[in-house]
Structure formats: structure tokens, C-alpha cells
Amino acid sequence: MKYLAEINIMPLKALLDPQGKAVKSSMHNIGYKTVTDVRIGKHITLDIEADDEAHAKQKVNEACEKILSNPIMESFEFTLKLV
Amino acid sequence: MKYLAEINIMPLKALLDPQGKAVKSSMHNIGYKTVTDVRIGKHITLDIEADDEAHAKQKVNEACEKILSNPIMESFEFTLKLV
Numbered sequence: 001m002k003y004l005a006e007i008n009i010m011p012l013k014a015l016l017d018p019q020g021k022a023v024k025s026s027m028h029n030i031g032y033k034t035v036t037d038v039r040i041g042k043h044i045t046l047d048i049e050a051d052d053e054a055h056a057k058q059k060v061n062e063a064c065e066k067i068l069s070n071p072i073m074e075s076f077e078f079t080l081k082l083v
Numbered sequence: 084m085k086y087l088a089e090i091n092i093m094p095l096k097a098l099l100d101p102q103g104k105a106v107k108s109s110m111h112n113i114g115y116k117t118v119t120d121v122r123i124g125k126h127i128t129l130d131i132e133a134d135d136e137a138h139a140k141q142k143v144n145e146a147c148e149k150i151l152s153n154p155i156m157e158s159f160e161f162t163l164k165l166v
Contacts, residue, residue, distance in 0.1 A: 002119070008126045009126070010126065010128070020127075023127075023150075023151070026150070027146065027150065030150070032142065032146055034131050034132040034133060034142065035129055035130065035131050035146075036085070036130040036131065036132060037128075037129070037130035038127065038128070038129050038130075039127070039128045040125060040126070040127050041125070041126045041127075041128075042123060042124070042125060042126060043091045043092070043093065043123070043124045043125060043126035044103075044106075044121065044122070044123050044124075045093070045120075045121070045122045045124075046118055046120070046121050047118065047119040047120035047121075048117050048118050048119065049117040049119060050117060059115065059117065063110065063115055063118070067106075067109070067110065067113070068106070
């Protein structure tokens with residue numbers, strides 16, 4: 001069966017996010033003064049074949065931990081859905 | 084009131100996504116053969132002050148269209164929640 005994983009990888013809350021800070025400051029400069037914080041990470045969609053949802057979940061989790069995210073600097077979360 | 088916008092910005096379906104292609108091929112090489120497609124975009128969280136949800140939505144939509152995404156190459160979607 002085919003599953004679609006929607007993964008969000010974000011810089012850890014405790015760390016500075018220079019890209020987010022830069023975008024926030026640009027937004028302030030061009031008039032979006034009501035924006036109080038911006039954080040920028042990655043959104044990854046992954047199509048994966050698996051026998052069942054538990055297997056798909058395990059594979060995606062492993063891939064996130066080993067390859068897609070850097071655990072020193074980033075946290076991840078994902079949702080799975082059957083397609 | 085303070086709203087949290089969760090924005091996903093993805094390369095348009097019709098376009099190649101070289102970063103996604105590269106990650107997919109690396110994943111195949113290291114054994115994740117069941118992954119059939121990978122697309123990589125941005126995930127942005129935005130804290131915004133607004134009088135009500137309609138105003139917040141309008142501001143976020145405008146910011147996505149004008150600054151955060153490139154409409155030639157990317158599509159965006161977002162959810163808003165009161166924090």
C-alpha cells in the first residue's frame with residue numbers, strides 16, 4: 001500500500017534561526033509590523049510503499065532520524081496518510 | 084490577539100524538484116527502496132498579532148503571495164490558530 005508522509009523539520013526552539021530572523025526583520029521593514037516571530041524549516045512529502053501503517057511509520061521515522069533531519073539542530077514531526 | 088500561522092511552501096507539481104530528486108536517489112542508494120517520491124519545500128511558522136482571524140488570514144495570505152513564496156515556482160497553503 002502507498003502512504004504519503006508529510007514531514008516538518010524545524011530548527012530547535014532553543015537555537016537561533018538566522019533565516020527566520022532575517023525574514024522577520026525584512027517583513028518589519030516593509031510594513032508587516034504585526035509579525036512577532038518567524039521560524040523557517042523544511043517541509044518534505046514522501047511517497048512510500050509499505051505493508052501497513054505501522055511499517056510505513058517506522059520507515060519514515062528512521063529516515064527522518066538518520067537522513068532527513070539533523071538531531072543536533074532540528075526536530076521533526078510527521079503525519080501519514082494512505083493514498 | 085495572537086495567531087500562529089503554519090505555512091507550507093512547495094515547488095509546483097508541474098516543476099522538477101532537483102533537491103527532492105537528489106534526496107530520493109540517495110535514499111534508494113542507502114536502502115530505502117520503497118520510497119517512490121520525495122518533494123522538498125519550506126515550512127514557516129509565523130506569529131502574528133491581529134484583531135480577528137479574518138484579518139490574520141488576510142495578512143498571512145498577502146505575506147505568502149508577496150514575500151514568502153515565489154508564485155512562478157511555488158504554491159503555498161497555511162493554517163491559522165489562536166495562541
